[in-house]
Amino acid sequence: MCRHLRLASALGSVAREMTDPQAESRQADGSDSLSFQHESVMAAEVLDALAPCPPGPVLDATVGGGGHAALLLDARPDLSVVGLDRDDDALAASSERLASFGSRALLHRSAFGELGPTLDGLGVGPLSGFLFDLGVSSPQIDVADRGFSYREAGPLDMRMDRRQPFTADDVVNGYPEADLARLLSENADERHARRIARSVVAARPVRDTAALADLVRSAIPAPARRTGGHPAKRTFQAIRIEVNDELGQLAGALDEAIGRLRPGGRGAVLSYHSGEDRIVKARFDHAATGGCACPSRLPCACGAVPVATLPRRSARTPASGESERNPRAASARLRVLERLDASGSE
Numbered sequence: 001m002c003r004h005l006r007l008a009s010a011l012g013s014v015a016r017e018m019t020d021p022q023a024e025s026r027q028a029d030g031s032d033s034l035s036f037q038h039e040s041v042m043a044a045e046v047l048d049a050l051a052p053c054p055p056g057p058v059l060d061a062t063v064g065g066g067g068h069a070a071l072l073l074d075a076r077p078d079l080s081v082v083g084l085d086r087d088d089d090a091l092a093a094s095s096e097r098l099a100s101f102g103s104r105a106l107l108h109r110s111a112f113g114e115l116g117p118t119l120d121g122l123g124v125g126p127l128s129g130f131l132f133d134l135g136v137s138s139p140q141i142d143v144a145d146r147g148f149s150y151r152e153a154g155p156l157d158m159r160m161d162r163r164q165p166f167t168a169d170d171v172v173n174g175y176p177e178a179d180l181a182r183l184l185s186e187n188a189d190e191r192h193a194r195r196i197a198r199s200v201v202a203a204r205p206v207r208d209t210a211a212l213a214d215l216v217r218s219a220i221p222a223p224a225r226r227t228g229g230h231p232a233k234r235t236f237q238a239i240r241i242e243v244n245d246e247l248g249q250l251a252g253a254l255d256e257a258i259g260r261l262r263p264g265g266r267g268a269v270l271s272y273h274s275g276e277d278r279i280v281k282a283r284f285d286h287a288a289t290g291g292c293a294c295p296s297r298l299p300c301a302c303g304a305v306p307v308a309t310l311p312r313r314s315a316r317t318p319a320s321g322e323s324e325r326n327p328r329a330a331s332a333r334l335r336v337l338e339r340l341d342a343s344g345s346e
Helices: 003-018 043-050 067-075 088-097 099-104 112-122 138-142 168-174 177-188 193-203 209-219 233-244 246-259 274-289 320-325
Strands: 056-060 079-085 105-109 127-133 261-271 333-339
Touching (some): 043 067, 043 261, 056 067, 067 079, 079 088, 079 112, 088 099, 088 105, 088 138, 099 105, 112 246, 127 246, 168 177, 168 233, 177 193, 177 233, 177 274, 193 209, 209 233, 246 261, 246 274, 261 274, 274 333
Parallel strands (some): 056 079, 056 127, 079 105, 127 261
Antiparallel strands (some): 261 333
């Protein structure tokens, strides 16, 4: 079957899954398992973005439950997937989900910030494509004991890699007030960062996620609590990003992945808040301009050499139907890049 027909078949499969909320939960044996399964965000758009990839290995730097990887492997028999994740539950779920693809799916426990040494250690050569699906997944939020949820009581944990000693408790009960306010502002654009930080510090020790959520709700002025979703959403997001150093390792990981693409290879990134998207846009723009700092209306005189092109300058967003069906998708932004060859041609 030719490539475009396989892609059309895969897109049809995506459409069927969207009408059946349990489709992703069904395992090969026909049983239902909700462990680390959720609807893959912008699945059709991701498949479309990676469709032009040449044959070879595709890096899924945040493989999660393996949803995007399974769709890609099914659509393109000439591709393999190297899936990385630092969450052991995610790797267990993706290993089960991708087992039918055999050696075409290679999984490894690693943060995406370590992808260079990891790929070298696995003997993976030039990449045909890459995908980063950033942020936290629904199954992580849904398990109260992981500490990601502001709706249920759980420990102040929020670690994606539970081998690391640093947890949300160290942030909530240990950071000085000024540092806590700073990370709330920088990591989540929280307008009431100072009020929240002051309230948290005054209430220490904060015992669990329910207590933290109540503190945040009380600290935010009543009119602001009535709009924008749960009032603790941004605070929990900011602390999670701090605990897992998500923004700190993103730029370097993107540069590493772009540098490993073969000519014609494509990279796709799904981000879920402005801080992530700013970094993705900046690194993609840098690759597409070669870091040129010349005035935009004048020819480049600095000798910068672009290494990639952007098939679409702006980010894609989910269709309205997906946002309504899957609230996690509502804030998603998809950016795509294509690697040039050494001469600057596609």
